[in-house]
Amino acid sequence: MPVNLLPPQPDALHPVPGVRLGVAMAGVRKANRRDVTVIALDEGATVAGVFTANRFCAAPVQVCREHLAAGQAVRALVINTGNANAGTGDDGLARARSVCRALAQQLGVAPTQVLPFSTGVIMETLPNERIEAALPAALADLGAAHWAQAAEAIMTTDTLPKAASRRVSVGGRTVTVTGISKGAGMIRPNMATMLGFVATDAVIAPAALQALVREAADASFNRITIDGDTSTNDSFVLIATRRAGHAEITSLDDTDSAALRDAVVAVAQQLAQAIVRDGEGATKFITVRVDGGRTEAECRQVAYAIAHSPLVKTAFFASDPNLGRILAAVGYAGIDDLDQTSIDLYLDDVHVATRGARHPRYREEDGQRVMKQSEVGVRVDLHRGAASTTVWTCDLSHDYVSINADYRS
Template sequence: MPVNLSAPDPKTLHPVPGVKLGITMAGVRKANRRDLSVITLAEGSQVAGVFTSNRFCAAPVQLCRKHLASGTGPRAIVINTGNANAGTGEDGLVRAFSTCVALARHLELAPEQVLPFSTGVIMEPLPNDRIEAGLPAALADLKEDNWGVAAEAIMTTDTLPKAASRQLRIGGKTVTVTGISKGAGMIRPNMATMLSFVATDAVIAPALMQSLVREAADLSFNRITIDGDTSTNDSFVVVATGQAGHAPITSVDSAEGAALREALVSVAQQLAQAIVRDGEGATKFITVQVDAGGSEAECQQVAYAIAHSPLVKTAFFASDPNLGRILAAVGYAGIADLDQTKIDLFLDDVHVAKQGGRNPSYREEDGQRVMKQSEIDVRVVLNRGTASATVWTCDLSYDYVKINADYRS
């Protein structure tokens, strides 16, 4: 069961002018399930994205990077679930491009104006014939208010769809930010088996787009981990249609630029945290915060060491306050000059370790009380500077093994 997560109410997902979504059943892997989505973008839309750091990246990721770099101006997105089209070599590239060509013909576009995305099983040929056969039905379903259905259609091992939406005022105009994501396993920093698509009708200067998307990713999808694996297909894409009609946002230093940045980051963080809450077999949502570090990078290093540790994560699943495992993770995080005599550890309101040792006032029953909660805050204070960083993770349960053992069946 997801941790304090419910399916989004479609009524709360504001349509984004200039974006339409169409969904159908193409039988990519299983019959009678929505598995093919098409998103069309108004002419003049800007698109920027960040992709997996896995060097064995999937064919659609390779094509997306190439198409975005072509400068032709993306006008459509095609997404299939059930097949990742990864580990498929040159044949995978040919099949992915074939879907771009097919959709481009329907929409009278150049193939380079289509961005393909896939998620699912690795090392199986993409059934592009089924995808191409399903395109007319997806196009016939195009609607501005199809965000909720699209969130369902991109799911794989997810138990719930994930979507978020915000509205704000810029230059006297109402601006919308709406997004969807999928992911439940192979989730770690630098993104994972996750896809996320966020759109806004804000007018954003081209020079600002990529840095804005990168910052949103760094503060959200690059701060989550479920199992420490990095996928072949992860992608985070932001579309700005410019339909709101206000003066272009050229910097996040202005009040309006800061407000837009805040809305984008807020949506991305809600989507990222939803992925952790729906982590495969997760029973607990854990926030790991590292404070008073020498740099943000070293704070992240420590936070990830804790969040990745199978021993830490299984202790949380068992509600076992074996909290020396957290200190051990801090110690092997890789900070060569770390002074253990300065480190404090807190579990919610419980001060567990003080100056590198067990706090004399700490009682195990207090630790166990916190460990039994469905949401837990772990805070490590390094006492060597002023930097901080936060990472979100979950526990590791029996069901994680079951889900991944049965994934292809």
């Protein structure tokens, strides 16, 4: 069961003017499930994206990068679940491009104006003919209020759909930000087997939109880890339909950009944290904060050393306050001149270690009390400087092994 995560309420997901979504059943991997999604954009929309850092990236990632680099206005996104189209070579590229051509023909646009996305099993041939056959049904289903249906249609091992929405005032106009994501495993920094799609009707210049999608990714999807694996298909896309009617935002330094930036980051963080809460087999949602670093980069090193550690994660699953595992992770994080005698460790309100040793008032039952909670905070103070960072992770359970052992069956 996901950790304190509820399915989105469709009426709480605000439609974004200029965006319509439709879903259909293609039988990509399993029959009788909605597994193809089309997101259609009105003319004038702009799109920016960031993609996996995995050098063995999937065919749709390669095609998305090509199409965005071509510079033509994106008019549609097409997403399939059940098959990643990764590790498929030139044939996979041809099949991804074929899906783009098929959708472009039906929309009356150029193939380079379509972005493809896939998620699912790696090294299996994409059944593009089935996807293409389902496109008319997806187009017939297009609707501005279909965010919840689309969130469900892009799921793989997720147990719940993930969606979020905000409305803010920008330049005296109401601006909407709504998004969906999927992901439950193979999640780590630089995103992972996750897809995220966020749209706004804000009027923002393309260069500022690209800066905003990177900033939002760094504050959200690049701060989560479930199992330390980086997938082949990670994609996070930000769409601006430019329909809100306020003066154009040309830079994130513009006065009116702060409210938009805060809303986009808030939606992205909600979606990213939902992925961790729905982590495969997760029973605990863990916030890891590292303070007192000389730089944010070294704080991230320590935070991810803790969040990636199987020993730490299994201790949290068992609610076993074997907290020397956390200190060990801090020690091997890669800070060569780290002074272990300056480190403080906290579990929520419990001061576990001070000056690199067990706090004299720490009692194991206090640590266990915190670890039995469904949401746990870990804080490390390095006492080296003023930098800090936060990442989100989950525990590692028996079910994680079972889910991944049975994934292809």
